[in-house]
Amino acid sequence: MYSEEVFKRRNELGGCIEVICGSMFSGKTEELIRRVNRARIAKVQVEIFSPVADTRYDKSSVVSHNLNSIPSVPVSKSADILPLADHIQVVGIDEAQFFDDNLPEVCLQLANSGVRVIVAGLDMDFKGRPFGSMPQIMAMAESVTKLHAVCVKCGSQAMYSYRLVPDDSKILLGEKESYEARCRKCYNLDGSI
Numbered sequence: 001m002y003s004e005e006v007f008k009r010r011n012e013l014g015g016c017i018e019v020i021c022g023s024m025f026s027g028k029t030e031e032l033i034r035r036v037n038r039a040r041i042a043k044v045q046v047e048i049f050s051p052v053a054d055t056r057y058d059k060s061s062v063v064s065h066n067l068n069s070i071p072s073v074p075v076s077k078s079a080d081i082l083p084l085a086d087h088i089q090v091v092g093i094d095e096a097q098f099f100d101d102n103l104p105e106v107c108l109q110l111a112n113s114g115v116r117v118i119v120a121g122l123d124m125d126f127k128g129r130p131f132g133s134m135p136q137i138m139a140m141a142e143s144v145t146k147l148h149a150v151c152v153k154c155g156s157q158a159m160y161s162y163r164l165v166p167d168d169s170k171i172l173l174g175e176k177e178s179y180e181a182r183c184r185k186c187y188n189l190d191g192s193i
Helices: 004-013 028-041 078-084 103-112 134-140 184-189
Strands: 016-022 046-051 061-063 069-071 073-075 090-093 116-122 143-147 160-163 179-182
Touching: 016 028, 016 103, 016 134, 028 046, 028 069, 028 090, 028 116, 028 143, 046 078, 073 078, 078 103, 090 103, 103 116, 103 134, 116 134, 160 184, 179 184
Parallel strands: 016 116, 016 143, 046 073, 046 090, 090 116
Antiparallel strands: 061 069, 160 179
């Protein structure tokens, strides 16, 4: 499955899972792009995967709210990542909360085979509840970086993604027209929790 050179390099690097999480507008994708670019500078084979459903900016690139971008491979389900990553030493996964329930197992398989896996995603949905398989991935990770946005109401540290539109579905793709970052106090003022 793996070439001898890739397998040797993976064993030298060692596998691990890193999680970048937080609310919307906290810089998760920006940090993912930064880490992947640093791996590229080190001449490591990298690939970023994103869910096919997330087409807010670009179908074949991961794009931050600051409009920084990096090419990505859109996949329909998490199991599709494994065959596409057989020669990769660093795998980035963006918008992890939108993937299916098998993503934790995919991350574990990759890390156990020597791959550095960098996962970015929302840790909570708009109701302030754990989102998708992010809690499981966070529990298995060697490191978790929780980023915070700035509360648009008071300027405090924000950890919630407040939904502005009256839609109760768990997944609603959107940007500033649909969501804003809020601190706990301002989030609770409008009765969201």
